[in-house]
Amino acid sequence: MTIAGHETSISLEPAFWSALEAAAAARELPLNALIAMIDVERVDSVPPPNLTSAIRQWLFQRGRAGGSSGSSGGSADG
Numbered sequence: 583m584t585i586a587g588h589e590t591s592i593s594l595e596p597a598f599w600s601a602l603e604a605a606a607a608a609r610e611l612p613l614n615a616l617i618a619m620i621d622v623e624r625v626d627s628v629p630p631p632n633l634t635s636a637i638r639q640w641l642f643q644r645g646r647a648g649g650s651s652g653s654s655g656g657s658a659d660g
Contacts, residue, residue: 585618585633592617592634601641 583590594602606616617637624636631639 583614583617585614585621590633592637594634594637598638598641601645602637605641605644 583592602616603613606613609616611619617633620637620640621633623640624630624633627636630636
């Protein structure tokens with residue numbers, strides 16, 4: 583997968599992949615664009631988690647908020 587012009591691999595459990603795909607579809611974004619957005623947020627964290635952890639945390643936070651937090655909206659429940 584190419585994120586911000588760099589090839590990277592992401593290892594997620596099937597449930598997380600499904601939730602991530604659903605979140606991307608809800609936002610009408612390609613999957614790599616959503617992951618790039620999560621990556622930008624990740625880099626701003628102190629200390630920044632690895633990308634896979636950041637994706638899980640992002641999905642968890644959206645799920646806890648019912649998918650309505652942040653400016654993007656939508657559901658990540660998959």
